[in-house]
Amino acid sequence: MVEQSRILVVDDEAVIRELMGDILTEEGYPVEAAPNGRAALDLLKQFDDFVLLFTDIVMPEMDGIQLIREARLLKPSLIPIVMTGFATLETARAAVKEGAYDYVLKPFSLSEIKLAVSNALERYRLAHENARLREITELFTFSEQVVRFRDEHALLDFVLKAALERVGAKRGSIMLTSRDGRALEVAASVGLPEEAAHVSVTIGKWPSGARPCSSRTSAKPPSSRSEAATSRTAPSSRSPSNAKPPWTAGGIPPPPATGRASWRS
DSSP: TTTTTTTEEEEHHHHHHHHHHHHHHTTTOOOESSSOOOOHHHHHHHOSOOOEEEEESSSSSHHHHHHHHHHHHHHHHOOOOOEEOGGGGHHHHHHHHHOOOEESSSSSSSSHHHHHHHHHHHHHHHHHHHHHHHHHHHHHHHHHHHTTTOOOOHHHHHHHHHHHHTTTTOEEEEEEEEESSSEEEEEEEESHHHHTOOOEEEEESSSSGEEOOOEEEEOOOOOHHHHHHHHSSSSSSSOOOOOOOOOOOOOOOOOOOOOOOOOOO
């Protein structure tokens, strides 16, 4: 049995839901039941450990094929099994073409349900093992490429680009601590503005655990709420209106300072 293999049974007939629930519960599986497709989708959103979906084909509001489509969007690894009568056998076969793993004919026997569950769980286990092997293979290939680098900057650029490609992002950065351990510095960046590509932030009590320490600007946080309120309303004659605000640790510039500081905790 696959660990935490929760099964969802969807049928508009209460007797079918109760029968399936009894069969699967006796086999040791956690079971949830829904009378229609909308209720089934709500359960899929509520629990993240569903492995199998048993669904009837003909149901009001949403049929079994539409339910399978929307359920696979919520949980692509979910394995659907269709329950159907002889009159809708062709529809069941069509459901298999739409992504259902198998189908069982009503009235079904205990052995048929056990066999369908066993086969589906075995497929689920093999799919996860294959996915894990692919991840290990990719990690091994990546490690082989990493050890070939001798230059630190080239290595960081390679790691950053590989990470961005993996998650489908177009910009990002790698920040490392300075030699004295008091600040974070951008060591590699892709797609960031020039100001962000060379930012340095001091590790401290500012937002995101850091505060700007760029040599061009040096802002001090307000010591009290009253001082912060004053600083937001009283313009400073010492700061030019076109001065660029310091960059934050997250790479997004804060609102322009109008006094000693306009930071908010």
